[in-house]
Amino acid sequence: xxxxxxxxxxxxxxxxxxxxxxxxxxxxxxxxxxxxxxxxxxxxxxxxxxxxxxxxxxxxxxxxxxxxxxxxxxxxxxxxxxx
Numbered sequence: 616x617x618x619x620x621x622x623x624x625x626x627x628x629x630x631x632x633x634x635x636x637x638x639x640x641x642x643x644x645x646x647x648x649x650x651x652x653x654x655x656x657x658x659x660x661x662x663x664x665x666x667x668x669x670x671x672x673x674x675x676x677x678x679x680x681x682x683x684x685x686x687x688x689x690x691x692x693x694x695x696x697x698x
Contacts, residue, residue: 617666619654619657619658619670623658623677626650627648627651627676627680630644634683641684641688644684648680651677652678655670655671658670659674
């Protein structure tokens with residue numbers, strides 16, 4: 616596994632751990648995912664098809680995690696903050 620993919624997976628794991636802390640962990644989880652997405656977007660440009668494909672799969676997972684965390688965060692808020 617390449618260092619880029621390893622780092623992306625570490626960031627995803629960190630994001631999941633932060634997500635599991637609840638509303639206090641959501642901002643840090645999203646920050647980790649933004650970093651992972653930036654790395655993934657660079658890695659997708661790799662000239663090696665296998666690395667590009669793996670990076671694309673990791674990117675998809677990162678975007679899905681981001682959406683899930685944003686949904687959970689919204690579900691836990693009330694009133695104007697929820698919107």
